[in-house]
Amino acid sequence: MRVTVIGAGVVGVATAYYLSLDGHDVTVVDSNPGPGEGTSFANGGQLSYSFSDALGSPEFVRALPGLVFNRDEGAQVSLSPGLMLWGLRLLRHSSRKQSDRLSLETYRKALHSNELMQALRERTNIEFDYFDSGKMISISGADAIRRADNTIRLKNQYGCDNVILTGWEAAEIEPALKAFSELPDACIYSPGDQVGDARMFAASLSEWLTSNTSCQFIYGESVSRLSTASGRINAAEVPSGSIESDAVVVCAGTGSNALLRPLGLKLPIRGMRGYSVTLPAGEHAPVTSITALAQHFVFSRLGNRVRIAGFADFLNECDDRYIRQRTDDLIRVARAIAPAAADYEADEKHRWSGVRPMTPDSQPIISATAVNGLFINAGHGMLGWTLACASGETLATLVREGAES
Ligand SMILES: Cc1cc2nc3c(=O)[nH]c(=O)nc-3n(C[C@H](O)[C@H](O)[C@H](O)COP(=O)(O)OP(=O)(O)OC[C@H]3O[C@@H](n4cnc5c(N)ncnc54)[C@H](O)[C@@H]3O)c2cc1C
Missing domain, CATH: 3.30.9.10 (D-Amino Acid Oxidase, subunit A, domain 2)
Structure with missing residues (x-):
């Protein structure tokens, strides 16, 4: 499938990794000029698995x-x-x-x-x-x-x-x-x-993905709209055009609501x-x-x-x-x-x-949505660096299950 991931923070890049291992053609798009330049940029660095x-x-x-x-x-x-x-x-x-x-x-x-x-x-x-x-x-x-x-x-x-x-x-x-x-x-x-530097992780993993898989990264382009046809997602719109997609995963951190609200979805x-x-x-x-x-x-x-x-x-x-x-x-x-x-x-x-x-319950939102082919991986609060790998893998499983059903 052609899967577009919106957001190249730790969560988006980890999600792209697991989607790529599953054999999808992944495109990651971020409005920033490079990977890990949002909340992942200079966080505490703690891989705080026990706290x-x-x-x-x-x-x-x-x-x-x-x-x-x-x-x-x-x-x-x-x-x-x-x-x-x-x-x-x-x-x-x-x-x-x-x-x-x-x-x-x-x-x-x-x-x-x-x-x-x-x-x-x-x-x-x-x-x-x-x-x-x-x-x-x-x-x-x-x-x-x-x-x-x-x-x-x-x-x-x-x-x-x-x-x-x-x-x-x-x-x-x-x-x-x-x-x-x-x-x-x-x-x-x-x-x-x-501990580890989350931004370096996002940068190094995106390089690895570019060299070793069919994953590609588009920087400096903000997704303005998600397009649907017959209740199914079909593209992410950016200033330079449409990124045609069979599935879209919103990993846009605090920017997720702005993308989802026009589709009637509101995240807490x-x-x-x-x-x-x-x-x-x-x-x-x-x-x-x-x-x-x-x-x-x-x-x-x-x-x-x-x-x-x-x-x-x-x-x-x-x-x-x-x-x-x-x-x-x-x-x-x-x-x-x-x-x-x-x-x-x-x-x-x-x-x-x-x-x-x-989020009010301190749990990330990792789910499919009412729009076919649209998925969310956002809301990681204080622990996005710690939870990035598990969240990315869980999301890739949801995409796989969605494709099989
Ligand atoms: C001070 C501080 C310390 C922290 N310390 C830790 C820690 O020690 N350990 C830990 O586990 N977590 C820590 N965190 C939390 C962690 O940094 C976040 O949970 C994590 O970075 C969230 O990652 P993300 O990929 O969801 O979001 P982000 O890194 O913000 O990535 C989202 C990306 O989406 C892009 N985007 C948004 N909207 C659009 C759009 N419309 N089009 C294109 N791109 C878009 C943004 O440009 C951004 O790059 C800390 C946070 C802070 C603020």
């Missing part, structure tokens, strides 16, 4: 007043009717039972994604600053430790190998923690988690803005990736660089000045915690901001 917790939870509900009144530096919120409606849907998924169920569901997908990532690396041998780093989530306070213990018990029943370490035990594994301004009370340690995707700064590694840069849970950011070591990424803003508008201010905030908070982790004074600070495509 799959849903956003909605009783802890989130307790933190809500602080978030709504902007008392949490790591999360700024501009309330709007649309956000409030979406927030109500999120609250419906925030009971303990729902939150545990959804976190386990993501964990199951993440485990599969890990297996697929290893197979993909073996098959393609692509470079993307991949590192088998392990991950530590620093937590403080008896409540947070008790809560972490419960979640770990739940996931470990399904084969997860997370453990809780004291700050000292964690520092034996990751000596850079000794150079933090304070040792954390405790760390959730996931030895099997990894809301953008949650985050930021990153990439700096040269400091004298005591951690090798293990570290998440500072209470401050909502991560340190990831990508080759000789350190990426500091995080924060969670629900905003209506955001300009360059605001991004500058938020990345300054990120640097200040990170520096206070880990003064020697990065060269904070470096002239070359790569500042970036991207918008996570969030």
Whole structure:
């Protein structure tokens, strides 16, 4: 089949990979000038297979007043009717039972994604600053430790190998923690988690696909419309013409709704803005990736660089000045915690901001639609890099099943 994938982020390129392995003639089209230049560009880099917790939870509900009144530096919120409606849907998924169920569901997908990532690396041998780093989530306070213990018990029943370490035990594994301004009370340690540069992955995999399969990439062209005939998709319209297609897969992240709405489809995707700064590694840069849970950011070591990424803003508008201010905030908070982790004074600070495509139940939308031949693979929220391989493979299976039926 001729399959058009809209979006060359990590999700779109991974989807193109599995579709190409199935023998389809795949065309990937993106409005950006190259692959991985949307939300995948400079994300946290964590392949966070063991930390799959849903956003909605009783802890989130307790933190809500602080978030709504902007008392949490790591999360700024501009309330709007649309956000409030979406927030109500999120609250419906925030009971303990729902939150545990959804976190386990993501964990199951993440485990599969890990297996697929290893197979993909073996098959393609692509470079993307991949590192088998392990991950530590620093937590403080008896409540947070008790809560972490419960979640770990739940996931470990399904084969997860997370453990809780004291700050000292964690520092034996990751000596850079000794150079933090304070040792954390405790760390959730996931030895099997990894890091990699998502943009490099998208770029290297698209090169591999171009050289080894019939997949082709079109950049700098925005899909303005999806054409149908007799209830079946038949083309994606771009300024230079029509891309004739037997199937179309929308992997357009936060841009997915704009494409689908004219066909009467509306996804519950809301953008949650985050930021990153990439700096040269400091004298005591951690090798293990570290998440500072209470401050909502991560340190990831990508080759000789350190990426500091995080924060969670629900905003209506955001300009360059605001991004500058938020990345300054990120640097200040990170520096206070880990003064020697990065060269904070470096002239070359790569500042970036991207918008996570969030869903109220923290599950990506991977499905066929009421329009024959039209598929969706979007809404991966905080974990699109982690879930890209499993999502791409699942979507390719749906296309295959659609073709067979
Ligand atoms: C600060 C931050 C840190 C993060 N850290 C992590 C992390 O450590 N681990 C993790 O797993 N995830 C992380 N994430 C989440 C992850 O980056 C996203 O879930 C993921 O990038 C989503 O990928 P995507 O391919 O769906 O979207 P994108 O990368 O945004 O790709 C969508 C593409 O579609 C294209 N597009 C949209 N509309 C059109 C159109 N009409 N025509 C043509 N092209 C179109 C866009 O140009 C874009 O390139 C983080 C996100 C942020 C913001």
